[in-house]
Amino acid sequence: MKSDAPAPETPNESDPRFPSGPWTGFFLQKEVPGKHWMELHLTFREGTLAGEGRDRVGLFLVKGRYSVDDGKCHWTKKYVGRHDVFYQGFNEGRGIWGTWEIPPLWKGGFHIWPEGMADPTGQHLSAAADAPASAPPPAPTEAPDEEPIPLGAGAGEEGRGDLDWRQGRGSSARDPDKGS
Template identity: 45%
Template sequence: MKEPNYNGAETHPLFPSGDWEGFYTYAMGPQADKHPMQFMLNFKANVVDGSGADDVGGFVWKGRYNTGQLECTMTKYYSTHQVHYQGQVDENGIWGLWEMDWLKGGFHIWPKASAENKEAAAIEAKEAVMVEKVPVLVPKERKF
């Protein structure tokens, strides 16, 4: 059960407000060139907004999200044009398709890991390696 949030900010763990990063592509598949983007998103009461920049220029996000359907629809507004994004949400971020007039492509965005989260992940990885190196001794079967 979610704890009440009195400032209205989203509490669902897959919709964290803060710094995000990711990429968009003009083609589909693993061979497609990835165009990086850095931005801030704010999730509150099923409305998402934010701002950032990519290789096209600065932009503003405006859109909606649904924690029940795990979907997010946003429009990226540049000074000269806009691009519509439709995505599915999972533990790896938001991924889906973008569309602008006759152009289409894919995208994947995710919350930027904080320094604290990166440190915790590094410690966890180190501990996992240490556990792998501990030999396990199995006693030989005794015969009476």
């Protein structure tokens, strides 16, 4: 006799480095200094990661793979109705860190971690973190954290954003009140 009960769902990943649920973090982009924060909800199951999230560019979907053997991860972040961003990184127990790329010209660094974990990067990471290995390292510079903005605000064409999105900071326009 055949059972009408649905097959049991495969459980989420048991490795503590890959907890399913809310994650947070940021990406770095040399052209737009600062930590660009993102919120994600990720599911890790049998080597596959999937989820969704949002950041200053907009809403996105995440789909990719991870390995509990070596901690390597790679995924595609697909902005709804926009472009894709390719991520690859490592999980060594302090979240996932690595690089992102929009071929052929745009690339940078990122770090995400499970919600509830303290920011594992502290304040020592700068927007210069994505400099190529062949170039001499730039002098360390602290990049200010970006301020939260309403979802959908400030994103320019092609999701590159508007340099004036932080109410004028970062703009090359002169401020008449400051005389410069």
